[in-house]
Amino acid sequence: MTILVMGTIKLGEGEGAKAAKMLADHVATVLTEEGCEEYSFAFDAADPDLVRVAERWSSPEALAAHGQADHQKAFGRALRAHAPASMKIDAWDGQHSRNLIGG
Numbered sequence: 001m002t003i004l005v006m007g008t009i010k011l012g013e014g015e016g017a018k019a020a021k022m023l024a025d026h027v028a029t030v031l032t033e034e035g036c037e038e039y040s041f042a043f044d045a046a047d048p049d050l051v052r053v054a055e056r057w058s059s060p061e062a063l064a065a066h067g068q069a070d071h072q073k074a075f076g077r078a079l080r081a082h083a084p085a086s087m088k089i090d091a092w093d094g095q096h097s098r099n100l101i102g103g
Helices: 015-030 060-068 070-082
Strands: 003-010 036-044 047-057 086-093
Touching (some): 015 070, 060 070
Antiparallel strands (some): 003 047
16 A cells, blocks of 8 residues: 655755755655655745655555654754754555646
8 A cells, every 4th residue: 555645844944955965865865765665855936944745655564664764763853953843744545546647
């Protein structure tokens, strides 16, 4: 069962640019995890301190293992240096999907 994760991380004012390399490095690491099908961060076009989160995992077990990985825990600690004001991350089981645009 595919698990979809989407959310936002609102960093402190001016922290988006400072966090960019850390975010990119974390993505590169997570993409090597077993069961990780998609993992990305994107800065919002209207707010350079708002990070959009998009993930796809092959199973609930893969997502759970990601949450327990040492590099994920270290990422959470490192993120604190960028003064996150809020964070909202949600997961859905991907029971149904259909292509909306492109192939």
